[in-house]
Amino acid sequence: MDLLALADFNLVARHGGFGRAARAAGRPKATLSRRVAELEASLALRLFERGARVLKLTEEGRALHERTRVLLTELDETAAVVASGGGKPRGRLRVSAPVFFSQAAMGKLAARFALKHPEVRLEVTTEDRAVDMVEEGYDLAIRVNPDPDESLVGRIFLRDRLVVVAAPSLPRPEGDAAVxxxxxxxxxxxMTWPVRSPAGKSNVIAEPVLGLPSLMMVRDAVLAGVGAGRLPISLVSHDLAVDRLVLWGDLDRPEIALWTLYPSRRLLSARVSAFLDHLKEAFPMGTADELAAHISG
Known part of the structure; x- marks a missing residue:
């Protein structure tokens, strides 16, 4: 595939017409039209529907534009970095992060990163689902205990653990009594929550009386004495230290590992590297105590 023709196609698609693309790039309109026609011929596909006054992407053209625009941007940025001899972070950086981490930490992290790298346009979206990074145009994703994916590479940058806590006014039941x-x-x-404590292993029989959409809201309700809750130790360590909450034990489950992921088939841009370094600076040891300090700081 002719990369120059592909770049011209994306230029026209981005500006919505040959005339506007030609004026923006300072290129002859006829040249752009010829390049796009050659690309269509080589692919045996119609990429644009050409009306008297309107130029619209076909379904195939839209798919090609979405799949190639990010890759072409990466190539342009890499060429610029090589030509300038440096790797100053610049351009758009899209990050997907889970709800709890976003609510608890991402606001301050993003603000400090923006101040440190003013030429990067950082955009963070919050969702717990496993996004398709290539299809949806993400540069980096933060995920909790992600499933193995051969198309992605990454590393653990933070660890946390779940604990069972309650307000001091809520006594822990004995035996098989529910709480x-x-x-x-x-x-x-x-449900049964298996917990570990210095006294050994035991079970907490939990009877749900309130369901809430976020861990921050669960913490508020537990503090109010509505019931016991399973929460990250990073979120409640300060409450435990000042006796607003009582620790019933660690949940007997695997630890929470937060990973940074990015597509392995793409070049690691300067802005992604800068954000990874930023996370490392914020959490150098990757411990729950560091996250707790970040939340309360």
Missing amino acids: PAVVRGSMGDS
Whole structure:
């Protein structure tokens, strides 16, 4: 595939017409039209619907534009870095992050990064689903215990763990008695929370009485004495230290590992490298205590 023709196609698609693209790039309109026609011929596809006054991408043209525009941007930026002999971060950086980490930490992290790298346009979206980074145009994703994916590379940058806590006014039940519980999401039936404490392993029989959409809201309800809750230690360590909450034990489950992920088939841009370094500076040891300090600081 002719990369120059592909670049001209993306130029026309981005500006919505041959005339506007020609004026923006200082290129002859006829040249752009010829390049796009040659690309269509080589692919045996119609990429634009050409009306009297309107130029619209076909379905195939839209798919090609979405899949190639980011890659071409990466190539342009890499060429610029090589030509200038430096790697100053610049351009748009799209990051997907989970809800809790975004609410608890991303605001300050993003603000400090923006101040440090004013030529980077950082855009953070918050969602717990596993986004398709290439299809949806993300440069970096932060995920909790992600499933293996051969198309992505990454590393753990932070570890946390879940604990069972309650307000001091809520006594821990004995034996098989159930305790009211605040849960994230739908309530459902009673559940068993296996916990570890200095006294050994035991089970907490949790009877959901309140379901909330975020861990921050669950913490607020647990502080109010509605019920016990399962929460990250980073979110409640300060409350435990000042006796606003009581620790019933660590949840007997694998630890929470937060990963940074990016597509392995793309060049690692200067802006992605800068954001990875920024996370490393914020959490040099990658511990729950560092996240707790960041939240309360």
